[in-house]
Amino acid sequence: MRILLDAAGAVATKGSKLEVSLLAGITALPFMPLVEKYLFKDWQFLGFLSVLIMVDTFTAVGYAWHMGTLSSRAFSRLFKKLLIYMGLLIMAHVMSSFTVNGQPNFLFQHFNWLIFISIMVREALSIVENIGAMEPSLVPPWVRRRLAALNESGPSLGVVFTADPPAPAAPSPSSPTTDPV
Known part of the structure; x- marks a missing residue:
């Protein structure tokens, strides 16, 4: 792992996005089997x-x-x-x-x-x-x-899948209600 970081450091300047990305990727690599399993x-x-x-x-x-x-x-x-x-x-x-x-x-x-x-x-x-x-x-x-x-x-x-969306039902006229005794 250190060899990869040294190689990346030689190509990029210290603290560059490439080095940070490589470091994050190498750090996360051991956890990938756990992530993929669970x-x-x-x-x-x-x-x-x-x-x-x-x-x-x-x-x-x-x-x-x-x-x-x-x-x-x-x-x-x-x-x-x-x-x-x-x-x-x-x-x-x-x-x-x-x-x-x-x-x-x-x-x-x-x-x-x-x-x-x-x-x-x-x-x-x-x-x-x-x-x-x-x-x-x-x-x-x-x-x-x-x-x-x-x-x-x-x-x-x-x-x-119906021919047309169903139309809303027309309201029925209200009929007087009686209370059961």
Whole structure:
């Protein structure tokens, strides 16, 4: 390890970003097997998720700029989203990887797939919503209606795949009520 640091020090000046990065990487290296066993190990997925998060953030900033509502407070939601996703990814890894008496669990074997797909779909939907809000002509009206119905009623296949979102029920005329004795 010291040889790597000396080599990095010869290339870079003392205290440079390269030397600090190498030192941090070499220091964290022994802990990676523990991280991958107990916390998270699908780094390729994390790369794809990062791309969608960046595109979602850029489209959300573009929409806020377009509407004139851009504020620094909205960026705190990005930090909150990252914390939530981190918790979900760790939970998914633990639920699909834990063992009982050294035997792999079979009940939650594909739990991480459910969480991973849910997060990716949510990010993709958010991107489409942002683009549709900025420039409605880019997203077909039927897609915007389905997304609006999905936001109002939650993830229900009946709402997403029906011909039109259900109309609200007409209020019934109030009838006099009697109190039972």
